[in-house]
Amino acid sequence: MVRARTNDLNLVERAAKVLPAGVYGHHSVGMLPSGYPQFFGRAVGARLWDVDGNEYIDYLCGYGTNLFGYGFEPVEQAAAEQRRLGDTMTGPSALMVELAEAFVDMVAHADWAMFCKNGSDATMIALMTARAHTGNATVLVADGAYHGAMPWCTPRQVGVIPADRAHVVTYRYNDAASLRAAFEAHRGDVAAVFAAPYRHDVYADQEDLDLDYAQTARELCDASGALLVVDDVRAGFRIARDCSWAHTGIEPDISAWGKCFANGHPISAVLGNDKARKAAADIYVTGSYWFSAVPMAAALATLRQIRETDYLEKMIVQGQRLRDGLDRQAADQGFALSQTGPAQMPQILFRDDPDFVIGFNWAQLCIEHGVYFHPFHNMFLSHAHDGTVVDETLRRTGMAFEALRGSHARLSEGETSALKRRIAERAASSD
Ligand SMILES: Cc1ncc(COP(=O)(O)O)c(C=O)c1O
Structure with missing residues (x-):
């Protein structure tokens, strides 16, 4: 899937000149696969649009800030x-x-x-x-x-x-x-x-x-x-x-x-x-x-x-539906997920993926199919993630899993080795 990137890449270039690290802190996409957009234009309910107009179902919810969905x-x-x-x-x-x-x-x-x-x-x-x-x-x-x-x-x-x-x-x-x-x-x-x-x-x-x-x-x-x-x-x-x-x-x-x-x-x-x-x-x-x-x-x-409201009970139900659906899709394509944490705050990693390379590739594919997941941080559902949104998510992740089976090499070689280096450094520093 080809997404427009012109506005985002242009802003990233301008940001590098006037912000010391470009975007900093947890909103920087520096640690994410290169397909992640850095800048956003608008957000409604469970959905985000980047500055090029690409739409994503968003499972970060502003890193947790939006409990009832954007613009509630x-x-x-x-x-x-x-x-x-x-x-x-x-x-x-x-x-x-x-x-x-x-x-x-x-x-x-x-x-x-x-x-x-x-x-x-x-x-x-x-x-x-x-x-x-x-x-x-x-x-x-x-x-x-x-x-x-x-x-x-x-x-x-x-x-x-x-x-x-x-x-x-x-x-x-x-x-x-x-x-x-x-x-x-x-x-x-x-x-x-x-x-x-x-x-x-x-x-x-x-x-x-x-x-x-x-x-x-x-x-x-x-x-x-x-x-x-x-x-x-x-x-x-x-x-x-x-x-x-x-x-x-x-x-x-x-x-x-x-x-x-x-x-x-x-x-x-x-x-x-x-x-x-x-x-x-x-x-x-x-x-x-x-x-x-x-x-x-x-x-x-x-x-x-x-x-x-019953926002909490509904988020748990939808989180579980998402979790079950993703497990099924992964198994159908020969992968095994490790989904942990409360279903409404899911952490989605892949089993047998010590360098996180499969997970990063999958996250990149999800972005390409219009689902904003995070490859190493827990995520967040909101009350706006209703049954329709979760069904649409699963339709898109189904395509991402198929593409993942077709090719693991979504990340560039440079990205893959940088990721492996980061993970090795992290493991060494936590010894
Ligand atoms: C558990 C926890 N404590 C503290 C903070 C810091 O919050 P803030 O980024 O709003 O300063 C965060 C942010 O993610 C957090 O997850």
Whole structure:
């Protein structure tokens, strides 16, 4: 399938001159097969159009930000009404209190909320609160987990000095003994344990939360006075209408939220219990746009939809239909997939694909057939991914699988060897 690329390639060339890395961070397509468009023109529901007008069914949803689909009318209407009244003013609007009340009502462990812009702000506030609460420095984080791009946690070391990481200690996710050992090694100095809702690392099968690990984290924090932080920035409200650990009955002291709860409008949140209230009140954190009213109006409208619709149950059903359909198609063409994580947040890798070459080729073919999948990061369904969208996806992926069987060599030789090099480097650095 030949897609127009002229506008995209032209923009990529212009970007290289005026943006130091072209597009940077997780929105850069630098780590993806070369067929991925970098720039987009518009998005509606479950669909995206690139700047050349090519259409894709999108399984990234703005990396999770769009829970009800792009341009979801009830949320856009609430945002537009508030925009007419005022957005970034000299102080917050009444919506800030309403939004905090809504969160405290919905999330069982929360007695208070604070709002900011990005997930990285939220995890930073969680970290500062825990240090203020305990007077301790050490933060325990799971090996390979992502908590944002601040110096204390950004995955790349460039521009980071050892002092930024001096008190960040890793343990193995889902491994109670490893967490216990990390606590023991830093006895008396642990401020916080950070935990993802489940293991959602890149380039890896996703792992369900182990209850013994979660219980151990709670007990070690209780015994030492450290705070337990669940980082729900990625999975928030895609697992539960509460904190993602709610089903376990184990409550964190703090949870960090972002991405999804204003359906694409820029706002994130930190929720905490009364134990952490004073410390959260004492730290100084702020931002010029943290108090803007429009994203808060969008958040209130989104939370209402979360409470009042069966969006979650429907996403799970459609995610499972997609998963079953892809498994069948893969098997028909002689491939085996490893599909892990919740069906509504799928990670799709290929078995027997240690260098990820088959997966990258398939992702490239999916792009060519109008499905935007990610070859190594978990993906996201939204409420807009209904039965019709999933059927259309499967029609397109069926063609991608047929093409994959016909030829594995969709990536150029240069791309394939760069990918193998990257994977080997990654394996070496995680030893
Ligand atoms: C688990 C987790 N924590 C924190 C962040 C950082 O969020 P943001 O990119 O909004 O700063 C992310 C972003 O993907 C995330 O997945």
